[in-house]
Amino acid sequence: MSKASDTVRQFTVGTDDDGIRLDRWFQRHLPEANFNIVSRWARTGQLRLDGARATPGDRVMTGQVIRVPPADGAAQAERAPKPKRPVNPLSADQTEFAQSLVVHRDAAALVLNKPPGLATQGGTGTTEHVDGLLDALVFDAEGRPKLVHRLDKDTSGVLLVARSSRAAAHFAKAFSSRTARKVYWAIVVGIPEVNDGWIDLPIGKQPGTGGEKMHVDEKEGSPARTRYRVVDRVGNRAAWVELQPHTGRTHQLRVHMAAIGHPIVGDGKYGGREAFLTGTISRKMHLHARRLRVDHPDGGQIDMRAELPEHFAATMIDLGFTVAHGDALPLDEVKFSETPEGKRRLVANKAKAARKERKGERRARGTR
Known part of the structure; x- marks a missing residue:
């Protein structure tokens, strides 16, 4: 985005x-111009996209020039920019730690190997x-x-x-x-009957x-589906399972495994005392x-694996499990038509076809 004038302003749309x-675009780059202001500029012809009159709903493309009228006192008073919350600078140790988590980096994405005990986002306490x-x-990106x-x-x-808004x-x-x-x-307590x-x-x-804990709710719960496969086992004591969630509910894998009687080792929240193994096995949660x-x-795929944390790797050794056996299992393929978005699009296409058919019938009746 580049600024060309201090009166009538012009900005070039960037790739992101x-x-x-x-x-x-205004929300991202000129937040002081809210929707009402942008709509007013559009109605009066002051908002232009490559020289043509524009509306708030128009889609912009890389390289297009947005003409924005000068900022006025009324617009600034209507929505003054909020003061930014002060950010505590990171220490050298924090910066080094954060960068040590990166296992993949390209222009669009970073892949981290998050350690156990580190929250993804902040919250109370x-x-x-x-x-x-x-x-x-x-790194070399334009923004956070x-x-x-x-x-x-x-x-x-x-x-x-993600490394950009796009x-x-x-x-x-x-x-x-x-x-x-x-x-x-995951390492789970006991052996599931079905492998x-x-x-x-x-x-x-x-x-x-208070929403801190989930449970199976047949009447009002949201649909949740998990594929599981037993990779290896130790007698009747514990099993190593691969889990592939096909929905994304909060604590889904933990709730599901506890619900079938095989809580994840270390998950006292959903498995209680039964979630802990005796001996040298760590009491930390074994979900990775x-x-x-x-x-x-930009095309192609990101396909990354993350190494096991220390306590999980130690348990694998203690129980005699071999990492390569789990990586050898094939990944479930999901057809687009089976995804929520695919199903919605299928319904929309059927409705559109039905409307066209009814419209054709009305035209045919009108020609008789």
Whole structure:
């Protein structure tokens, strides 16, 4: 984005803003001009896109020039910019730690291996989190990286971070439409009766917990579906399972495994005392986001794995499990038509076809 004048202002649309609505462009770059102001400029012909009159709903393309009238006192008074919240500068140790988490970096994305015990975002009483470390991960980008999904505090593994607004929109859509594929590894108590199965149980907030805990709720819960496969086992004591969530409910994997009687080792929240093994096995939670595959906004795919944290790797050794056995399992392929977005588009296309058919019938009757 480049400024060409201090009176009538002109801005060139950058690559990160390609395809967004004009009102969204103002939200990003001139937040003091709210929707009402932009609409007024459009109605009076003062807002131009490559010389032509523009509306707030127009889509902009890279290289186009946006003509913006001079800022006036009324506009500034209507929506004055909010003062930015002061940001505590990161220490050298924090910067080094944040950068040590990066396992992949390209122009659009960073992939981190999040350690257990580090929250993704802040909250009540949470001062240390990935979001607070993102200023250390700007590198050669123009702006601060953006979170597009999250992992529970005690879950380790692959975490994707977008490096531009355009990439963030792309990745967010991939996660919401379930075209991004995620593979988790877990050590669970006991051995599931079925080695390769599905858990299809709706999940909702557990009353009285303030939303901090979820439970299976057949009546009012949201649909939740998990594919699981037993990779290896130790007698009847414990199993190593691969988990692939096909929906994205809060604490889904933890709730589902506890619901079938095999809580994740170390997950006292959902498994109680039964979630802990005796002996030398760590009491930390054994849930790890091992792999993420997602389409890249510039073509191709990002397909990354994250190494196990120390306590999980030690448990694998103690129980005699071999890492390569889990990585050898194939990834579930999901057809676009089976995703929520694909299903919505299918319904919309059928409705559109029906409208065209009815319109054709009306025209045919009018010619008789």
